[in-house]
Amino acid sequence: MDNQGMTVIGGGLVGAAIAYGAVRAGVKVRVLDQGDNAFRASRGNFGLVWLSSKGGKLPRYARWTRDAIKLWPALHKELLELTGVDSGLQQPGGFWLGFSEAEITARASLLEKIDREAGDIPYKMMEPRELREYLPGIGPAVVGGSFGPLDGHANPLMLLHALHAGLRERGADVISGVSVGEIRHDSDKGRFEIVATDGQSWKSGRLVLAAGLGNAKLAPQVGLQTPITTTRGQVLITERLKPFLKYPTNKARQTAEGSVQIGSTTEDVGLDDGTTTEKIEWLARRAVATFPALAQARLVRAWGALRPLTPDGYPVYQASTSCPGAFIAICHSGVTLASAHSMVIGPWMGGLTAAPPDFDVFLSDRFADPNKSFSHDH
Template sequence: MSSQTMTVVGGGLVGAAIAYGALRAGMRVRVLDQGDTAFRASRGNFGLVWVSSKGGKMPRYASWSRDALKLWPNLQKELVDLTDVDAGLEQPGGFWLGFNDADVRARADLLERIDREVGGIPFKMMDPSELRQYLPGIGPAVVGGSFCPLDGHANPLMLLRGLHAALRHRGADVITGVDIAEIRHDPASGSFEAVSQDRQSWKSDRIVLAAGLGNAGLAAQVGLHAPIASTRGQVLITERLKPFLDYPTNKCRQTREGSVQIGSTSEDVGLDDGTTTDKIEILARRAVETFPALARARLVRAWGALRPLTPDGYPIYQESASCPGAFLATSHSGVTLAAAHCYVVGPWMAGLSQVPAGFEVFTGDRFLDADASFSHDH
């Protein structure tokens, strides 16, 4: 066990995975979690463990997602063995479904380019007749789709529960109900102090900012740049149905319990995490067009959640040059990347392994170029 300590600010999917990875690598870890008052991105995460089409504008992100999927079964088994919490991982492959020929052609071009540039991300384009061999319930509105055998899905809330249980099992200090307002750095000792809104404070040798939307205000205090905005995702869930959907899709997925999760939207609405009738109608209509049998299913719940998003949609992983030992971690894909955050990012940020190859593309400094423009496809 290292004699140093690391504080992780943020106990959501990203922070908990990094904290657990650092802990299992030998670091003494403290997690400062805002708790249920936080804008938990895990509440609105659709639960896909997905690589298909990711990284179209950044090949390193495509390979990062691909490698994360390969690590996921290890994390699933480890959490079950250690905590008896099942994160629900299934990786049967996944389908993207399109409603018009232009979108299907664009999808094929994108997947071909990604696999050509990165490698190891197989896919197959299918027409409706072939899709029905795997998804017999699709409707006539679906004109084509793609299949990636690497894809799957998991339960975001059970994943979060499992990570927190594993942290406590291994002896991490997990403190909830903490809203961090200030990060102080002592250049003489190299230590850090996290100060809460109510002026409690915690000192450590290293600090990781994994506070989601809160990173936007905290990062600058340790010389890091985090232009993070919120995007709202609304999600619907049906009553439990007889199993009919063996594969996750980009439109909906059936959980182990039988309910169908339908999603999701991507809305720029500030800090409003509510639901709206118009978006619920759009999601429900699209789901029925995809699988007409859902017209007979009852909706039992709808909710919204806020997710952190950078200008280009890709993550930021970076150590501060002016405050060594301070790190920033923010990502829109807390479920897909959970195992990589644990097994790769956690040990690196703990100082127990080298910076991962190619991570220079993930620094927040890429957004400092005044002449650059950014867009994302979320």
């Protein structure tokens, strides 16, 4: 049980990206991954690498997302060269499509506000005639939309595969099938003991909690209090079709293999990650209204997954003051922010760099007031 430099609890997209960023910077890293029996948020991720509309209530988050978008090509190239695994990154720009004039007006106001407050967040509002120059298959229900030139998409499962392969290539110790039950902090020795429910244990000088919904039970053990809720996302996928959709949209995107991914829902259902006929039908109807040709496509799969969410929808990145060396990361956008988690958060939580500037807005302290209410856009 050696005292490795940093242990990351959670091998999903957030934990794997942070761990990869630390190990590529020279930190000795161990990842404790619950494995495929975990509530993998990557299973329900729509796969968008998306800037448009992010940070409407928090300009720092808009800038954080913008920076991640710009870092993504470097991460994709590095992982591909190191592991041979293609994360599927494409950044041709992306479209949000609306079905009513009220939606279009609200969208334009939101994007103008974000660009004004955060800066360098380009967008363009388009009427149906202009949209059809890029998306010739849209239906008459689409009354307008917006184009984000920095937007794109990736394959969440291949990204996760690439990160795990990259961790192993760089010498990280990735241990699967681990369910962590207890964390003990030895303040005199400045280290943590992580104890699994089956009795296995590991010691570590630094600790990162990136266990998604599991952080709710683990965080208080290292002096961190962070409220976490769940949202279920249901997603559909069609048979492989001839290429017709060159750009990702907020309602459907065509993968490199030809299948069309349709999504997604946001449901408050506790820990139920199943699917429902009602939501599958709703997603299908919405997709056909957007792209009528999809009415002839055969659905081959539907699935649901749970995503961790804070009360205001924005991430938590925080160091523990009572247990120095412990950190927590909670994030809803594991795909979009993967590059920033690797290249910025990994070295910081690994002890090599200072916290990013203006990161106090992401502390969980913002939820401490019991009389304050929160809402989110998810």
